[in-house]
Each structure stands twice: as C-alpha cells, then as structure tokens.
Amino acid sequence: MKKNIVFFLIILALALALAAILIILRGDEDTWLCQDGQWIKHGNPSAPQPTEICKSKTASIYVTKPQSNEIVSSPLEIEGEARGNWFFEGQFPIQLIGETDHDLIAQGIARAQGEWTTNDFVPFKATLEFAQPKATIGTLILEKDNPSGLPANAGHIKIPVRFRAAETIKVKVYFNNNKLDPEFSCNKVFPVEREIVKTEAVARASLEELLKGPTNEDKTLGYFTSINQGVKIQSLTIKDATALVDFDGQLEYQVGGSCRVAAIRLQITQTLKQFPTVKNVMISIDGRTEDILQP
Numbered sequence: 001m002k003k004n005i006v007f008f009l010i011i012l013a014l015a016l017a018l019a020a021i022l023i024i025l026r027g028d029e030d031t032w033l034c035q036d037g038q039w040i041k042h043g044n045p046s047a048p049q050p051t052e053i054c055k056s057k058t059a060s061i062y063v064t065k066p067q068s069n070e071i072v073s074s075p076l077e078i079e080g081e082a083r084g085n086w087f088f089e090g091q092f093p094i095q096l097i098g099e100t101d102h103d104l105i106a107q108g109i110a111r112a113q114g115e116w117t118t119n120d121f122v123p124f125k126a127t128l129e130f131a132q133p134k135a136t137i138g139t140l141i142l143e144k145d146n147p148s149g150l151p152a153n154a155g156h157i158k159i160p161v162r163f164r165a166a167e168t169i170k171v172k173v174y175f176n177n178n179k180l181d182p183e184f185s186c187n188k189v190f191p192v193e194r195e196i197v198k199t200e201a202v203a204r205a206s207l208e209e210l211l212k213g214p215t216n217e218d219k220t221l222g223y224f225t226s227i228n229q230g231v232k233i234q235s236l237t238i239k240d241a242t243a244l245v246d247f248d249g250q251l252e253y254q255v256g257g258s259c260r261v262a263a264i265r266l267q268i269t270q271t272l273k274q275f276p277t278v279k280n281v282m283i284s285i286d287g288r289t290e291d292i293l294q295p
Helices: 002-026 202-212 216-220 258-273
Strands: 031-035 038-042 061-065 070-072 076-083 091-097 104-112 121-128 137-143 156-163 168-177 190-197 233-239 242-247 280-285
Touching: 061 137, 061 156, 076 091, 076 137, 091 121, 168 202, 168 258, 190 202, 202 233, 202 258, 242 258, 258 280
Parallel strands: 070 156, 242 280
Antiparallel strands: 031 038, 061 076, 076 121, 091 104, 091 137, 104 121, 137 156, 168 190, 233 242
16 A cells, blocks of 8 residues: 555656656746847737847847837837947948838948947947838848858848838829820820829829839730830929929930920820929929930
C-alpha cells in the first residue's frame, strides 16, 4: 500500500515538474513580445503595450515612432535608435511604399541625432511628406546605408502601417482618339474619366493624370496622346479665371507639325477648362510664352 502511495506521489511530482517546464518554454500566451524593435501582441494581452523601448538583443535598429500598424498621415515623423554601423555619414535611407514594392509613396533620409561613429545605439529622426495615397495599407522601410554594396553589409527593417481611407473625386482628361476622329483633325479631343484622391489642387492633379497618358484599356478604345512622355509641371496658378501653367522643356522636345502642336494645346486647355474657375489658359515653357510649341 505504502509503495503505491509513494509511486503515485512520484508520478504526481513528475507531472507537475513537466507542466512547469512547458509553461516556462511556452511563455505567457497573452503578452507583449519584443520583435525587431517593435512590441507585438502575442494572443490577446489584457495589459497595455509596454511604454519602455523595445530592445531585442539581436536588433541593430528599433523604431519608437510610428508603431506597427499605426494609422499614419503626412507629415510622418519617424524616430528611433540604430547602432552606429547602420549609418553612413550620419544618415540612412527610408522609403514608404503602398501595397506593392513598386508603389513608392515617399522617400527620404533619416539623420543621426548624435555621434554615429560608435557601436552603441544612436537616436535618429526623419520626416516624410506625401500626398494622400489610395492604398489603405503600406510599409515603412528603414534601410541600412551600405556604400560598399556588399550583401553581407546590407540590412533593413519593415514597419507595417495603415492609411485612412482616401476620399476620391472624378475628373476628366482629354486625349485624341483615332476611332472617334479617324482623320485626326487636330482640333478634336475627347474626355476620359479618372478617379483621383480629393485635393484642393484639383486642376494640377488633373493635369498630372493627363501627363500619365492613356491606360491600356483607353488605347484599345482608340485614345492616344500627342504630349511627350516625361513632361513635368513646374507651376500652375489660377488668377482672374486664367490658368497659368508652366512646363519643362520636354513638352516641346522634337515636337513638329502644326497639327500635333494644336492637339497638345487643346489637350491641356480642355483638361483645365473643365473647372468653372478657368475660362482661359496660358501655357509657358521654362517661363517663356513666346516662340513655344512651334510647328
């Protein structure tokens, strides 16, 4: 009988010891974990996010602002600390992208706020300004400055962020169309609708859409543009119902023929005249209004 009791107590002790070991190995199911310089929820912790800085032993950089999955807007202030070898000449590059790597929203430079030639952590700050993106999610990428270009010296950290849903409006851009105007009469352009993020600078935003040219779908319907690729708007002001828009020299680069010149002017003019505040349009190139867009 005594042997059975002793055996039972030994089994119970072993079971309790095993349970304790499992608890230690698994950790708290509902807690905050420090990963890559960010506090991450593990389970559903009742405790608030820790206020102290998250420093993992293996991390070379951590970000205190913004936090993971925080809703951000422009201007976006970025703060944290990085080891001195993350910098080169006291700085390193930052990018803010949308839902894909090709959707670049903003880029800039983070700068050390102290002596960076050290192996210790150095505070850094950066500010990114950007237009309201259509995307609702994005990624902030902080990249180790690597002038050597060697993969062994590369490094980066990614912080997921969110954007408030953008309010959009519809505008028109005007293109030529070889199906609606097969003879290309030079003085006919046709509207195509675009949806853009709502902005006070709606006239400039519409011109930016025009300069992007027709989409692949537009092209199947016969739309095309007479405007060169790569044209930049240098300034746009509207005063006394007249829009004054200045472009760079790409607008008239290798442009020949009176028909094409007329089509370019008409595309720009009609895109701007869709707004009731614009009755007249004056086009300039690098500040010049005379002798531009000559056939």
